[in-house]
Amino acid sequence: MKNKLGLSDIYSVAVYGIRARKGRSIMTSIGIGIGIAAIVAVIGISASGKADLIATLESLGTNLIKASPTSGFFGTQDDLPKGVLGMVERIGPVEEVTSTTQTDLLVRRSKFISELEGGGISVIVTNPELLDVVGGSLVEGRFIEPGLSRLPVATLGSITAKRLGINNLDVPTKILINNQWFGVIGIVEKLSIHPDLDRSVFIGYSVAKELFDIESEPSTIYLRANPTYIEDVVDVLAPTMNPENPDQVEVSRPSDALEAQEAAEEAFTTLLLGLGSVALLVGGVAIANVMVMSVLERRMEIGVRRSIGATRSEIRTQFLLESILLAGFGGLVGVLLGSGITIGYTRYADITFSIPVGQVLGAIILALVIGALAGLYPAIRASKVQPAEAVRS
């Protein structure tokens, strides 16, 4: 015999059971809510991070290559061989190339600051093309453009600007480089994949030679190559730059570092998802527990329903649906909470909000499935309550 109860009737009967015990129902749902919130937040934050990473990768391009001498035995950097720039330019797929020269010049805001307090800021002598090659942009002002190379002017990396307390260039600002005043003409936007550049002050080659006697020997080379041949370029770069000792050249792709970082984060995400699943499991057990209690307490209701014509399967459906609704409610609250956490985090970390709808739906379905599983045993118990015993007063 099939159920005579319509869907809306079953729903209202199940809702009655939940409404009649509001406080307990809410607390029962909390377990599932926390589990789902954790899972949604983890998925959301990792997806947002990934979206941000992809955006960063796209803006930077994956065809950027950095080459520098390996650190020597005592941590000192060897110079690259003379004329290296020309050699690199001759590699076919290389599209753009530029070099910088690392210095040990000291940067200070004024003479009142001790020479011992350099603040970890390094001065990099650069060509005008650097900003284009590394895919950077300016917060304001100008980079060391061709005509500015011989002038005592400097452009700051983003972290440098923050450390020196220079937030804007509304008033003319000067900094001290080895007791020489340099006018600040620009601030570079955070590059993130080149943290060393973010902590630098950029000056031109001509002024470096004139004031500090620094030769234009490159210590680092940045280049962009045709993406199709990027692996080939990586392979031949070191032997090209230093045919005698190719192992003294370190070649890296900043995008590789980002991808490795992403892989590490993914492992962490998996761990958090595991923790979220444990919370869900505990939530499911809590629901099963409360439903079993509920069946014991509501023998009278079950007896009355059986006496007015409810079949076993109708009683079973009622309790099963109650459990599913409890879990579903918890799941819904969890999704809202998890999305809220994700939004909060993305605002805080200043990354693009992205939440995969499919996975969120999956989380809700997971909650419903857990509710169904948790409710199965209590529902079967409820359906097996003997009506005659249930109505004994």
Added chain:
Amino acid sequence: MNKSNTVISLQKVSKTYEGPPPVKAINGVSIEIQDKEFVAIVGESGSGKTTLLNIIGLLDGVTRGKVYIDGEDTTKLSDDELSKLRGEKIGFIFQSFFLLPGLTAQENVAEGLLYQGFDRKSRLEKAAKVLKQVGLSDRMNHLPKELSGGQQQRVAIARALVQNPSYILADEPTGNLDKESGSNILKILRELNKEGKTVVMITHNSEHAKAFDRTITLTDGRVAS
């Protein structure tokens, strides 16, 4: 009385509750209840009155014997078929009313039709009519806790009546009520009987018992008279 008017018939019915220790609640009881009869079941506590009523009302099965309702051998029916019969033909009234605490009087009564395939609107309409019949039309939207014991029992009677059953089975419906409310309930049941319902009621009250057509007395699970 004419044999063809027998609507409920128990033949050598025994009911043993599996122990340990096993309890023989009903022991070889044969009774026949006629159409439109007004019957009281009396007896000491533990004599098997409630078990007998539950067997008549198909809430409980038998260990031995046959139970016929309208000529149908119910011991051969499946659990679902028994549910259907209970829903269609039998209205129960319990000593402790057994109203669902979260529902109003009207909703409680409408619940009696829930498993009969009526939609919500018609359930509530029918419930309102029956509540009027038991004199509670001004209490339809009250929760059980806002009603007196007598009023709650009248709601319970309305719930039993709303499905228009042929048989009303009442297990000490006046047991939890004061004298006046109790008499009132008895009066309602008597009127229902006059309107054509067969009523079987357990009572402890010897005064109430006098009002019935017939009294079945149980002693230790057997019919004494």
